Amino acid sequence: MRRPKPPLFLERDSYRRRRMADAARLVPVVGALLFLVPLLWAPAETDAADTVPGGLYIFLVWAGLILAAFLLSRRVGPEPPTRKLGDSEEGS
Amino acid sequence: MLPFNVLVAASVGYVAVLFALAFAAERMAERGRGGWLRSPVVYTLSLSIYCTAWTFFGAVGYAARSGLEFVTIYLGPTLVMVGWWLLLRKLVRIGKAQRITSVADLLSARYGKSASVGAIVTLIAVVGITPYIALQLQSVTLALSVFAEAAPGAPAWEPKETALVVALGLALFTVLFGTRNLDADERHHGVVLAIAVEAVVKLVALIAVGVFVVWELGAGPVDMLARIEASPIADWQLDPGRWVALTFLSGAALLCLPRMFQVLVVENVDERQLATASWAFPLYLFLISLFVMPIAVAGLERFPAGSNPDLFVLTLPLSAGREGLAMLAFLGGFSAATSMVIVAAIALATMVSNHIVLPIWLSVRTPQSRLSEDVRGLVLNVRRLSIACVLGLGWIYYSVSGGGAALAAIGLISFVGVAQFLPAMVGGLFWRGATRTGAVAGLVTGFVIWAYTFFLPSVGAATPLWAEVQAIGPYGIGWLRPQALFGIEGIDPLVHSVFWSMALNTAAFVGASLLSFPGPLERVQGVEFVGVFERDGPAPRGWQGGVAGAEELLAMAQRILGPGEAQRLFQDAAQGQGTGGFLPEVTPDFLQQLERRFAGAVGSATAHAMIAQAGGGTSVSVDDLMKVADEAQQIMEYSQKLEAQSEELSRTARQLREANRKLTELSAQKDAFLSQISHELRTPMTSIRAFSEILGEEGLADEERTRYAGVIHAETVRLTRLLDDLLDLSVLESGNVQLNMKETNLGDVIARAVSTASAAPGAKPFRILREPETEKVEIVTDPDRLAQVFINLITNARKYCDAPMQEVRIEVRRQGGQAQIDVVDNGSGIPRESQEIIFEKFARLGDHTRAGGAGLGLAICREIMEKLGGTIAYLPGQGGAAFRLTVPLRLARAA
Numbered sequence A: 001m002r003r004p005k006p007p008l009f010l011e012r013d014s015y016r017r018r019r020m021a022d023a024a025r026l027v028p029v030v031g032a033l034l035f036l037v038p039l040l041w042a043p044a045e046t047d048a049a050d051t052v053p054g055g056l057y058i059f060l061v062w063a064g065l066i067l068a069a070f071l072l073s074r075r076v077g078p079e080p081p082t083r084k085l086g087d088s089e090e091g092s
Numbered sequence B: 001m002l003p004f005n006v007l008v009a010a011s012v013g014y015v016a017v018l019f020a021l022a023f024a025a026e027r028m029a030e031r032g033r034g035g036w037l038r039s040p041v042v043y044t045l046s047l048s049i050y051c052t053a054w055t056f057f058g059a060v061g062y063a064a065r066s067g068l069e070f071v072t073i074y075l076g077p078t079l080v081m082v083g084w085w086l087l088l089r090k091l092v093r094i095g096k097a098q099r100i101t102s103v104a105d106l107l108s109a110r111y112g113k114s115a116s117v118g119a120i121v122t123l124i125a126v127v128g129i130t131p132y133i134a135l136q137l138q139s140v141t142l143a144l145s146v147f148a149e150a151a152p153g154a155p156a157w158e159p160k161e162t163a164l165v166v167a168l169g170l171a172l173f174t175v176l177f178g179t180r181n182l183d184a185d186e187r188h189h190g191v192v193l194a195i196a197v198e199a200v201v202k203l204v205a206l207i208a209v210g211v212f213v214v215w216e217l218g219a220g221p222v223d224m225l226a227r228i229e230a231s232p233i234a235d236w237q238l239d240p241g242r243w244v245a246l247t248f249l250s251g252a253a254l255l256c257l258p259r260m261f262q263v264l265v266v267e268n269v270d271e272r273q274l275a276t277a278s279w280a281f282p283l284y285l286f287l288i289s290l291f292v293m294p295i296a297v298a299g300l301e302r303f304p305a306g307s308n309p310d311l312f313v314l315t316l317p318l319s320a321g322r323e324g325l326a327m328l329a330f331l332g333g334f335s336a337a338t339s340m341v342i343v344a345a346i347a348l349a350t351m352v353s354n355h356i357v358l359p360i361w362l363s364v365r366t367p368q369s370r371l372s373e374d375v376r377g378l379v380l381n382v383r384r385l386s387i388a389c390v391l392g393l394g395w396i397y398y399s400v401s402g403g404g405a406a407l408a409a410i411g412l413i414s415f416v417g418v419a420q421f422l423p424a425m426v427g428g429l430f431w432r433g434a435t436r437t438g439a440v441a442g443l444v445t446g447f448v449i450w451a452y453t454f455f456l457p458s459v460g461a462a463t464p465l466w467a468e469v470q471a472i473g474p475y476g477i478g479w480l481r482p483q484a485l486f487g488i489e490g491i492d493p494l495v496h497s498v499f500w501s502m503a504l505n506t507a508a509f510v511g512a513s514l515l516s517f518p519g520p521l522e523r524v525q526g527v528e529f530v531g532v533f534e535r536d537g538p539a540p541r542g543w544q545g546g547v548a549g550a551e552e553l554l555a556m557a558q559r560i561l562g563p564g565e566a567q568r569l570f571q572d573a574a575q576g577q578g579t580g581g582f583l584p585e586v587t588p589d590f591l592q593q594l595e596r597r598f599a600g601a602v603g604s605a606t607a608h609a610m611i612a613q614a615g616g617g618t619s620v621s622v623d624d625l626m627k628v629a630d631e632a633q634q635i636m637e638y639s640q641k642l643e644a645q646s647e648e649l650s651r652t653a654r655q656l657r658e659a660n661r662k663l664t665e666l667s668a669q670k671d672a673f674l675s676q677i678s679h680e681l682r683t684p685m686t687s688i689r690a691f692s693e694i695l696g697e698e699g700l701a702d703e704e705r706t707r708y709a710g711v712i713h714a715e716t717v718r719l720t721r722l723l724d725d726l727l728d729l730s731v732l733e734s735g736n737v738q739l740n741m742k743e744t745n746l747g748d749v750i751a752r753a754v755s756t757a758s759a760a761p762g763a764k765p766f767r768i769l770r771e772p773e774t775e776k777v778e779i780v781t782d783p784d785r786l787a788q789v790f791i792n793l794i795t796n797a798r799k800y801c802d803a804p805m806q807e808v809r810i811e812v813r814r815q816g817g818q819a820q821i822d823v824v825d826n827g828s829g830i831p832r833e834s835q836e837i838i839f840e841k842f843a844r845l846g847d848h849t850r851a852g853g854a855g856l857g858l859a860i861c862r863e864i865m866e867k868l869g870g871t872i873a874y875l876p877g878q879g880g881a882a883f884r885l886t887v888p889l890r891l892a893r894a895a
Helices: A012-041 A051-076 A085-090 B004-030 B040-050 B053-082 B088-097 B103-110 B115-150 B159-178 B189-217 B221-230 B240-256 B258-266 B271-290 B292-302 B309-319 B323-364 B375-401 B407-430 B436-460 B464-472 B493-515 B520-530 B550-561 B563-576 B588-602 B604-615 B622-628 B632-696 B702-734 B746-759 B783-800 B857-867
Strands: B742-745 B766-770 B778-781 B806-815 B818-825 B871-874 B882-888
Touching: A012 A051, A012 B053, A012 B240, A051 B053, A051 B221, A051 B271, B004 B115, B004 B159, B004 B189, B004 B323, B040 B189, B040 B258, B040 B271, B040 B323, B053 B115, B053 B189, B053 B240, B053 B271, B053 B292, B053 B309, B053 B323, B053 B407, B088 B103, B088 B258, B088 B271, B088 B407, B088 B520, B103 B115, B103 B258, B103 B323, B103 B407, B103 B520, B103 B604, B115 B159, B115 B258, B115 B309, B115 B323, B115 B375, B115 B407, B115 B436, B115 B604, B159 B323, B159 B375, B189 B221, B189 B271, B189 B292, B189 B309, B189 B323, B221 B292, B240 B258, B240 B407, B240 B493, B258 B323, B271 B292, B292 B309, B309 B323, B323 B375, B323 B588, B323 B604, B375 B550, B375 B588, B407 B436, B407 B493, B407 B520, B436 B493, B550 B563, B550 B588, B563 B588, B588 B604, B632 B702, B702 B857, B742 B746, B746 B766, B746 B783, B746 B806, B746 B818, B778 B783, B778 B882, B783 B806, B783 B818, B783 B857, B783 B882, B857 B871
Parallel strands: B766 B806
Antiparallel strands: B742 B778, B806 B818, B818 B882, B871 B882
8 A cells, every 4th residue: 555544653753843734724813813802902982092002013913923934934844755644634 | 306208218117127027037937047036035026916006005095094904905915824834735736736727717627627617707807807907007197197297397187098008008018928928837937027026126115215204204213103193093993894804805815816816826836935925925015014104194294184195105205305216116106006917917818718718719619620720829819819908998997987086995896806706715625515506606696796785886886877776775675775785784885795795605605515416527626626635646537548549639739738848748648658759548647637738728627628529538437436435535545556556567568569569560561571572673683684685686676776775774773773772771770881971051951852852753743841041050960861861751752642732841940959850741641550660671651563662761761860860750740741850960979
């Protein structure tokens, strides 16, 4: 058989790589939640001048997302050739 | 004040530079250099066509009107990009596996290579993108008007005419670069490089204006924050509905806009590019957005209420007398507009030609015309025309809508329109149960609701009829009012349209998918798409082999992919199967491969239909259906190893069979030749003996003597020729031949051969078609030997060509260090089963007496070509008999 059953436990490297892929899937969810936080403040209903703090918050979260994506893209990027076995797990 | 003419000249000069860059990049890519064109940086920069003139001018206007809300347009794409592992990676992988050419092609391929899905998506895209193109024309015109009105003594400003001129110029540029060739994979290196450069220009321009505003007009960042606090937009009027809807919409637009799909998926080369773009593109958006608020606030401070905030990027530097900066800002906006229009027009033109025109053309033409039509030319012309039409539509929309609305409002109309693709696209990628019926239902529902609640109000707002419909509903039906569906009033029009169109679209898509039953091809494609990461076995295939003739397929492929590309593809396939020549066995795998290549040029639905028409065997085999069923998966995997082994065996067997057949045929021919040669030698010998006996007798008249001697002479000449040929061949074969190498012109060699071969009288009218210009190739070779080959080929054509008006075409091409010469006649060609033995000694086809030779001509040609370091091969699929010679321009001194 070309593709035997995936082993029960993976090597340290492969294990780490898969968890990083999990993290990569989480980034947009976390980002979306953080971008929704201003809805809780309801800035339209207050009289305070909240454009500046709001803007700083949005741009800070934005920069954080870019940094996270940068770090993760290094870890999950091109698959090393040795890891032929586990492809199936990454389906969707 | 900056003279208006200088500005126009600068724009034209800028376009000329882009043009030169694009041209240079195409040249480099053609020569196989320019790997950097495929670097992740260029890819990321090309994605920046997301930031159009709407971003460049409109974002500031948006911020001046609604404060922070403008960032939502960039937050959506940021989320999609940083989440590339979830969605984009799969999209790109599928795009490459299926050779997808556009977003319409993606949906069409997913839903059973359906022509109807492709056509619907194309229509929606054309209608949806029209306002967007109008928006670009409007913003360039607006920007120009700033300079024109300020310039002293400027002629009366005509916005519509200016927009028309801009549209014409853009159409020309796009036609020149987007449709230069019909790429097999739809990649456009030149255009991608041009838009990457434009990406840098617009980023630099916007940041330069931002730095000018913060540090020159203001006193640094802290001061800037204080001014924002003091500005009219200091209080953030966050509307939760719009905030969520816009973020969702902009994320969807990144996936669904045809131009974004083009750069994101079609122009993508490998996943490494995507990994880099996942953070670099959000960074680009971040930098573009950074100075938007400061510029907006500075504009609000300095200009009176009522001045157009969409133009602050230009008017701020102008009012401070910084004309150079204003010029840079104008070029930045100009870049943003042109790059968007170019890529959008290319993407839409590809969709129109592949999904609307070609399917119609396929259905109306007759089977006889199939071989004679030039598909490539047709496709390219259709694309050129479509580009002109798309820009024309944009201009009409601009004229009709009056060009009055704020830029951001127009852009959003397009976003909601193309977002209608999202349910069918995402559903198709992750849900095997999505069917074609569901996709069509969802797309049509979404499109109708979008048009009714958002698009028509934008163009028809001014007409009294529409105003009435808006107020009381069509025919007075209140719950059908376009901006208060089902009687729910008071929602923002955008949120209203997004909510109802997406909700009903998704409901129709899911509902119809659940209730309908997919066809076999849909199910196969569903598995291919949803499980693109799981599959590493052979792909399920839609073809039964052996129905179409390889030669017919080659003829068709040449018309779609071009002769060079098609011949290479067929040659490689034949080599892969272990046979030589240009004609591989028509296996299901080969048909599959061929369909993929066609799909890269004309879209999957058309490619499928064309192969089906040529082959007729369009069924999905039992194997494929088994693969669709989950239970069969295990068994299939187990048998894969066996399959691989048996494939190896069958390849060897095929080679052996081939060799055996050749040997048997040759042996039979040798026998036939021996009796033939004995006969050929015996006949002249007999007459020589008889006549020489007569000559020996007494009492012959002089004239009789002369006649008999003449007969004897003629017979010996015939014998000598036969023996010369045999000797020539054996000398060539033994390798003791002396080559007389000289530097010469290929045209001269051909001319000499043509005049020798034409000298002999022939039974039929005969002519030779040459192109003297291409024949001017300097070459070091043995001109006498090479001429001998040409003479042989032309003489053969005169002997065997069965057309009433014989024609021989000679074409010369340079390829690397070689000259390639095709000699093609207009007869009926050589039958498939004989093509492989014609170069063997003693091979003679059909009627022996007619030929009057011993069947050594082509064998001698082959030996000569080998000695000259070249090759000769039969080229099938050219109409008549065709031979391709290759000769090195300079023979390596081996012996």
